[in-house]
Amino acid sequence: MNPTEFYKNLADDIRLKSILLIAQEGELCVCELMAALAESSQPKISRHLAVLKSSGLLLTRKQKQWVFYSINPDVATWAQQVISLTLKENINFITPHLQALHLMGARPERIANCCE
Amino acid sequence: MNPTEFYKNLADDIRLKSILLIAQEGELCVCELMAALAESSQPKISRHLAVLKSSGLLLTRKQKQWVFYSINPDVATWAQQVISLTLKENINFITPHLQALHLMGARPERIANCCE
DNA sequence: TTGCTTTATAATAAAATTATTATATAACTA
DNA sequence: TAGTTATATAATAATTTTATTATAAAGCAA
Numbered sequence: 482m483n484p485t486e487f488y489k490n491l492a493d494d495i496r497l498k499s500i501l502l503i504a505q506e507g508e509l510c511v512c513e514l515m516a517a518l519a520e521s522s523q524p525k526i527s528r529h530l531a532v533l534k535s536s537g538l539l540l541t542r543k544q545k546q547w548v549f550y551s552i553n554p555d556v557a558t559w560a561q562q563v564i565s566l567t568l569k570e571n572i573n574f575i576t577p578h579l580q581a582l583h584l585m586g587a588r589p590e591r592i593a594n595c596c597e
Numbered sequence: 598m599n600p601t602e603f604y605k606n607l608a609d610d611i612r613l614k615s616i617l618l619i620a621q622e623g624e625l626c627v628c629e630l631m632a633a634l635a636e637s638s639q640p641k642i643s644r645h646l647a648v649l650k651s652s653g654l655l656l657t658r659k660q661k662q663w664v665f666y667s668i669n670p671d672v673a674t675w676a677q678q679v680i681s682l683t684l685k686e687n688i689n690f691i692t693p694h695l696q697a698l699h700l701m702g703a704r705p706e707r708i709a710n711c712c713e
Numbered sequence: 714t715t716g717c718t719t720t721a722t723a724a725t726a727a728a729a730t731t732a733t734t735a736t737a738t739a740a741c742t743a
Numbered sequence: 744t745a746g747t748t749a750t751a752t753a754a755t756a757a758t759t760t761t762a763t764t765a766t767a768a769a770g771c772a773a
Contacts, residue, residue: 484617484687485610492608493731494601501600511750525732527751546740546749559686563679570675571600589749609761627720641762643721662719662770705719 482536487560490536491567495521495529500538500552501568501575502582508542508551509582516585517578547589598652603676606652607683611637611645616654616668617684617691618698624658624667625698632701633694663705 491497495518502517503509509517514526530550533539538560540553552564568575582588607613611634618633619625625633630642646666649655654676656669668680684691698704 484683484690485608485613488604488607488613491604492601497601497604512748515749522733523750524734524752528731531751543739548750557686559682562682566675566678566682567600570673574600628718638763639720640722640764644761647721659769664720 482557482560486536487538487557487563490533490538493529495526496533497567498575498578499526499530499550500533500564501571502578503539503550504552504564504568505575505579506582508549510547510549510589512547513582513585513588514550517582519581545589598654598673598676602652603654603673603679606649606654609645611642612649613683614691614694615642615646615666616649616680617687618694619655619666620668620680620684621691621695622698624665626663626665626705628663629698629701629704630666633698635697661705 491500498518499509499514502514506513511523511527511530514530515521515523518526530539534541534550537553538556539550542549542551552561607616614634615625615630618630622629627639627643627646630646631637631639634642646655650657650666653669654672655666658665658667668677672680
């Protein structure tokens with residue numbers, strides 16, 4: 482992935498916020514991103530995640546009925562550094578979404594963890 | 598400028614390459630960018646530079662008949678770090694354009710410098 | 714002044730991206 | 744099995760972005 486393609490992936494509110502939320506939380510499922518990005522519809526979020534996955538930025542892991550997205554560790558180091566720098570220096574950009582996420586009841590991770 | 602807006606500015610080949618070339622060279626005029634990005638037309642380059650200027654990423658300095666573009670030092674530190682990291686780790690992305698630039702005869706800087 | 718070089722802008726067309734709506738699939742639950 | 748939840752996808756419409764072409768303006772040079 483060349484730099485322009487990489488930045489095209491970041492050049493959308495839902496995609497960038499999803500990446501930053503996932504970077505912050507380690508991994509998130511679609512329903513958690515829906516809770517975090519409450520103003521966006523499910524197909525909209527799914528489609529943007531599909532874009533990020535197909536360009537190799539995100540990985541998916543299916544567990545029970547949930548699909549968990551995480552940052553692909555094979556992403557070029559510089560690109561991962563760009564993501565973490567952006568997160569670190571713009572935490573306020575996703576603060577309201579992190580709050581919405583933490584207000585969500587019955588987050589799937591907990592359920593998933595407890596049944597493995 | 599929020600992170601999404603910033604990345605929208607980088608999400609185009611001409612804009613990203615112009616920024617990286619300017620970051621590498623310190624400052625460049627439109628005709629030098631035309632030489633470097635030989636495949637692109639003058640209005641195309643001018644328009645993309647206007648976008649970058651109006652979002653505050655670039656500054657202009659007019660000298661004689663030339664307009665020199667440089668990175669705005671007031672750009673957020675994290676954004677400047679993103680730019681320099683991208684440049685440092687993707688120098689091959691602009692190498693052919695740097696070569697074209699250095700092949701250009703009678704670069705305006707020299708003329709400008711010699712007549713101040 | 715006239716002409717040339719450099720750069721910017723405006724109008725329109727073309728292309729790409731994004732949103733919306735509806736529907737499909739898969740997995741769990743009762 | 745039937746119903747429910749979670750996610751994906753396809754079709755189309757809407758929007759945004761980009762390219763192209765033509766033209767304008769500004770500054771220099773003869």
